[in-house]
Amino acid sequence: MPEQRTAAPAATAGELLAEYRPGDSFFSTATRALHGTGALTTLDRLDAIPAALAEAGDGALAMGAVPFDPAQPAHLVVPETVRRSPSPVRAARSEHRWSPLGGQWTLTPVPAPDAHVAAVERAVKLMAEDTELRKVVLARCLKVESDQDVDVATVLANLLWRDPTAFVFAADLPERGSGTRSLLGASPELLIAKRGRHVLSNPLAGSAPRSADPTKDQRRAVGLLTSAKDRHEHSVVVEAVTEALRPHCRSLSVPAEPELIKTATMWHLSTRVTGELTDPDVPAHRLAADLHPTPAVCGTPTGRAFDTIGGLEPFDRGFYTGAVGYTDAAGDGEWVVTIRCADVAGRALELYAGGGVMPESDPDSELAETSAKLRTLLLALGVDGAA
Numbered sequence: 001m002p003e004q005r006t007a008a009p010a011a012t013a014g015e016l017l018a019e020y021r022p023g024d025s026f027f028s029t030a031t032r033a034l035h036g037t038g039a040l041t042t043l044d045r046l047d048a049i050p051a052a053l054a055e056a057g058d059g060a061l062a063m064g065a066v067p068f069d070p071a072q073p074a075h076l077v078v079p080e081t082v083r084r085s086p087s088p089v090r091a092a093r094s095e096h097r098w099s100p101l102g103g104q105w106t107l108t109p110v111p112a113p114d115a116h117v118a119a120v121e122r123a124v125k126l127m128a129e130d131t132e133l134r135k136v137v138l139a140r141c142l143k144v145e146s147d148q149d150v151d152v153a154t155v156l157a158n159l160l161w162r163d164p165t166a167f168v169f170a171a172d173l174p175e176r177g178s179g180t181r182s183l184l185g186a187s188p189e190l191l192i193a194k195r196g197r198h199v200l201s202n203p204l205a206g207s208a209p210r211s212a213d214p215t216k217d218q219r220r221a222v223g224l225l226t227s228a229k230d231r232h233e234h235s236v237v238v239e240a241v242t243e244a245l246r247p248h249c250r251s252l253s254v255p256a257e258p259e260l261i262k263t264a265t266m267w268h269l270s271t272r273v274t275g276e277l278t279d280p281d282v283p284a285h286r287l288a289a290d291l292h293p294t295p296a297v298c299g300t301p302t303g304r305a306f307d308t309i310g311g312l313e314p315f316d317r318g319f320y321t322g323a324v325g326y327t328d329a330a331g332d333g334e335w336v337v338t339i340r341c342a343d344v345a346g347r348a349l350e351l352y353a354g355g356g357v358m359p360e361s362d363p364d365s366e367l368a369e370t371s372a373k374l375r376t377l378l379l380a381l382g383v384d385g386a387a
């Protein structure tokens with residue numbers, strides 16, 4: 001295999017965005033961005049990354065996406081060329097504007113909103129009958145079709161413009177028919193970041209929609225922070241993340257109380273779990289695989305929740321609620337939870353949003369929460385419809 005080429009760094013993430021073409025890989029955090037073009041090789045398993053990177057040179061990295069179902073193939077690429085931008089991505093906001101996408105849109109919810117409410121009711125009933133089942137994350141899909149090909153680069157730029165501190169990504173996916181297929185999103189949730197000995201995971205769970213009215217917005221934030229149901233939902237995820245990281249860490253720090261974080265559309269309860277690895281050679285993707293799927297996207301206990309989701313959701317999640325990110329040749333990397341995302345091919349997009357269902361969940365509020373979460377992508381498309 002030829003070695004991966006590292007292009008001269010770009011001054012800004014906006015410069016990288018301007019070079020992005022469908023089929024490329026893009027990943028940005030609040031402080032830096034990466035753009036991969038071409039493919040030296042593609043891989044369908046995370047554990048194939050170290051051997052591929054050993055052939056691709058000292059500074060090489062692999063990028064890509066892992067589906068929700070760990071038994072399904074991943075789609076990872078060792079790009080031919082990687083270009084980085086080390087500057088804060090926030091700057092990208094002043095560099096370009098939100099751009100409209102042309103075309104007429106048709107929106108089809110799958111399942112219909114009433115059916116999602118019924119699925120949540122069913123999950124609540126299942127948890128009442130079987131108290132071992134403590135949490136199930138139920139999602140819905142919104143099929144969005146345009147009368148023209150979707151301009152993937154503009155959707156990506158709009159996502160970054162609205163949420164410059166989110167983890168904004170574009171990953172190439174295996175084609176369904178003809179043409180490229182991409183996974184695009186702006187996730188607020190860090191599954192794992194690993195640098196040398198240090199690891200950070202930032203589980204989120206417990207949500208409230210933002211409001212344009214500042215007083216209402218603040219009230220919702222305080223309501224979330226003091227909600228017993230949301231704090232319970234959050235603690236289940238923190239517990240699972242801590243348990244998955246503990247065997248790898250010689251020290252682990254877990255704040256006792258969650259804090260609030262906000263995206264352009266949502267408030268979330270957030271906990272930053274930090275640790276020091278016993279073995280600094282454990283690569284980032286291995287930690288991601290051990291953490292995935294957390295109860296932020298699946299439930300507790302994992303196997304029971306996974307089967308319940310299979311019985312209640314009328315679609316295959318595919319790459320939604322998987323993980324997306326990169327690992328470099330040193331084993332360092334960042335993997336985020338694939339939420340607030342869309343699977344795009346040609347004129348069609350599939351948008352997804354879900355929420356953690358607890359024994360005390362209110363089904364109508366769960367539906368409203370998924371509608372609010374879908375707005376991340378709808379705003380990037382410029383679609384102003386009720387989801």
Ligand SMILES: C=C(O[C@H]1C=CC=C(C(=O)O)[C@@H]1O)C(=O)O
Binds near residue numbers: 137268
């Ligand atoms: C599953 C999703 O969100 C997860 C992440 C943050 C908060 C969540 C919640 O409050 O339910 C979910 O666990 C999604 O956005 O589709």
